[in-house]
Amino acid sequence: MSSVTPVARALPQRSAPTSPWMDRAFVFLTGGAALLIVIMLAIIVGNVLLFGTGTLTLDFLFSAPREGMTAGGIFPAIFGTAALVLLMVVALVPFGVGAAVYLHEYARPASWLTRAVRFAVSNLAGVPSIVFGLFGLGFFVQFVGRNMDRALGLDVLWGQPALLWAALTLALLNLPVVIVTTEEALRTVPPDMREASLALGATRWQTVRSVLLPQALPGILTGTILSVARGAGEVAPIMFTGAAYFLPYLPKSPTDQFMELGYHVYVLATQSPDVEATRPLLYGTVLVLLILTFLLNVTAVMLRSRLRARLAGRT
Amino acid sequence: MPTSPTLVREDPIAMPNLASAPQAERREETGGAPRIERPVLVACRFSFHYGHRRALKEIGLEIPEHAVTAIIGPSGCGKSTLLRAFNRMNDLIPGARSTGSLRFGDLDIQAPSTDVVELRRRIGMVFQRPNPFPKSIFDNVVFGLRMLGVRDRAELEGRAEESLRRAALWQEVSDSLKRSALQLSGGQQQRLCIARCLAVEPEVILMDEPASALDPAAASRVEELLMDLKARYTIVVVTHNMQQAARISDRTAFLLNGELIEYDLTQRIFTNPRLKATEDYIMGRFG
Numbered sequence: 001m002s003s004v005t006p007v008a009r010a011l012p013q014r015s016a017p018t019s020p021w022m023d024r025a026f027v028f029l030t031g032g033a034a035l036l037i038v039i040m041l042a043i044i045v046g047n048v049l050l051f052g053t054g055t056l057t058l059d060f061l062f063s064a065p066r067e068g069m070t071a072g073g074i075f076p077a078i079f080g081t082a083a084l085v086l087l088m089v090v091a092l093v094p095f096g097v098g099a100a101v102y103l104h105e106y107a108r109p110a111s112w113l114t115r116a117v118r119f120a121v122s123n124l125a126g127v128p129s130i131v132f133g134l135f136g137l138g139f140f141v142q143f144v145g146r147n148m149d150r151a152l153g154l155d156v157l158w159g160q161p162a163l164l165w166a167a168l169t170l171a172l173l174n175l176p177v178v179i180v181t182t183e184e185a186l187r188t189v190p191p192d193m194r195e196a197s198l199a200l201g202a203t204r205w206q207t208v209r210s211v212l213l214p215q216a217l218p219g220i221l222t223g224t225i226l227s228v229a230r231g232a233g234e235v236a237p238i239m240f241t242g243a244a245y246f247l248p249y250l251p252k253s254p255t256d257q258f259m260e261l262g263y264h265v266y267v268l269a270t271q272s273p274d275v276e277a278t279r280p281l282l283y284g285t286v287l288v289l290l291i292l293t294f295l296l297n298v299t300a301v302m303l304r305s306r307l308r309a310r311l312a313g314r315t
Numbered sequence: 316m317p318t319s320p321t322l323v324r325e326d327p328i329a330m331p332n333l334a335s336a337p338q339a340e341r342r343e344e345t346g347g348a349p350r351i352e353r354p355v356l357v358a359c360r361f362s363f364h365y366g367h368r369r370a371l372k373e374i375g376l377e378i379p380e381h382a383v384t385a386i387i388g389p390s391g392c393g394k395s396t397l398l399r400a401f402n403r404m405n406d407l408i409p410g411a412r413s414t415g416s417l418r419f420g421d422l423d424i425q426a427p428s429t430d431v432v433e434l435r436r437r438i439g440m441v442f443q444r445p446n447p448f449p450k451s452i453f454d455n456v457v458f459g460l461r462m463l464g465v466r467d468r469a470e471l472e473g474r475a476e477e478s479l480r481r482a483a484l485w486q487e488v489s490d491s492l493k494r495s496a497l498q499l500s501g502g503q504q505q506r507l508c509i510a511r512c513l514a515v516e517p518e519v520i521l522m523d524e525p526a527s528a529l530d531p532a533a534a535s536r537v538e539e540l541l542m543d544l545k546a547r548y549t550i551v552v553v554t555h556n557m558q559q560a561a562r563i564s565d566r567t568a569f570l571l572n573g574e575l576i577e578y579d580l581t582q583r584i585f586t587n588p589r590l591k592a593t594e595d596y597i598m599g600r601f602g
Contacts, residue, residue, distance in 0.1 A: 108409070109409075192442060192444060192446040193446060195404065195407070195440075195446070196446045196447075196508070197458070199402060199442075200435070200436070200439070200462065200511065200512065201436030201463070203432050203462070206462050210458070210461075312449070
């Protein structure tokens with residue numbers, strides 16, 4: 001290599017930032033940034049596990065709060081959360097999938113209607129969740145609900161915060177997620193599947209129903225479950241539209257108010273008469289919320305990979 | 316691609332106006348080839364545009380019943396476009412438009428009132444790449460029937476077996492109809508796609524390079540199958556492969572730059588083409 005050396009010497013001196021020492025420093029800095037994320041997550045989860053696990057008993061899970069929420073469990077909040085997300089999915093999936101199918105299969109890409117819908121979807125996704133909460137109160141509770149009462153000649157049944165209105169508000173919040181993931185899933189279906197179906201004399205709707213939607217199902221389910229996981233923890237959209245501070249009974253109809261885990265965390269953290277007594281309950285509730293979200297995410301991943309395997313003909 | 320325009324212009328076959336020409340002249344124009352008594356598909360001055368690009372120019376063509384008609388020509392000459400016009404698969408392309416007429420028997424293929432779903436059932440299509448659905452073999456074969464509303468299990472099973480037998484696949488899959496179609500080999504998948512097409516009892520089968528994505532052995536099985544199928548069906552096959560066209564087809568149409576250059580009995584096209592452009596292409600001098 002001696003013949004190369006004079007040429008290398010002729011090159012200008014390397015400036016400091018690219019010296020081997022600095023090079024190593026950048027690896028360290030970027031690696032540290034990446035590590036920080038892991039550390040933060042570990043602190044959050046570790047903290048919650050450390051202080052929450054002791055609270056997590058069957059009694060905690062299956063009993064109601066007692067003594068001004070300084071004792072007892074969180075069953076009404078778990079029940080309320082389940083009821084909320086169930087209703088939300090019922091409202092969310094048909095609209096979200098329907099809109100995505102229209103956008104992807106029927107809409108002409110350049111038409112003003114399509115562009116308007118896409119514009120609305122992407123802007124809906126950027127609206128802060130508290131604004132959804134206020135919208136839900138103003139539109140569902142005070143406008144739709146009150147007018148239903150008036151039309152039905154009732155005193156006050158629909159025109160108050162309720163499980164149904166909270167679920168619809170939450171569905172609205174998650175609509176962009178489902179539309180975007182469903183459209184993405186429809187895009188991944190090979191175009192020759194559509195052609196094969198149409199060439200066999202299937203109508204467009206039959207093609208959507210029998211070929212495209214089954215193949216897009218993993219993506220649709222993933223989007224739905226992710227929005228459920230998100231919905232279970234959202235507080236802002238439901239605090240004006242149906243979530244209750246404390247209820248001595250479980251919701252029996254969609255017009256009842258309900259307790260909810262995320263909102264319960266907020267209540268325990270800010271409204272407690274005895275902070276010390278409430279703290280273990282708070283940790284326990286946060287832990288339940290984290291476990292719920294984690295389980296939903298794992299379910300989404302597993303469901304998706306199983307369905308993908310089936311579509312690939314491996315089962 | 317520089318082809319002499321005079322070559323095309325000087326011969327009347329290049330632009331046969333078959334529908335308006337009197338019978339005597341038509342015999343003249345087909346250059347002595349046997350006249351087609353009952354053409355199943357007729358294109359007349361059929362032009363097709365993608366946006367501003369013209370893909371087909373004034374095609375005039377008659378496709379005979381119960382025969383294999385091959386459409387040959389270099390890439391981008393419009394073969395697939397012409398094929399896909401017959402079952403209106405081009406409808407899916409935004410900005411596409413056409414002029415002239417295409418007839419299927421007495422039916423005007425292009426007319427807005429034509430039921431395109433029924434048209435596609437009667438004119439089936441097999442694609443270049445085998446495209447079975449990610450469903451079981453059985454569900455693939457009966458897909459079209461189910462779309463027609465057939466629910467009776469016994470009927471579905473009967474029709475599935477019949478279609479698979481006609482597509483020469485029954486022997487290989489009869490004991491594994493529940494298996495995913497994606498587990499079949501490429502050649503088997505293509506025969507499954509043919510069976511799937513046969514199940515809805517089409518009258519015409521359009522094939523877009525049905526063997527080009529297959530290995531030679533699988534390709535020759537598909538070719539044999541086409542020869543068997545022509546007894547019952549009218550087959551139009553687009554192919555890149557000159558030997559294949561010569562082996563399997565009764566008539567051959569040669570397309571170049573969106574124009575029909577020569578259309579005749581396959582034997583004549585390959586032994587004694589009337590135009591130099593055809594001969595050059597067949598001899599592999601371009602394309």
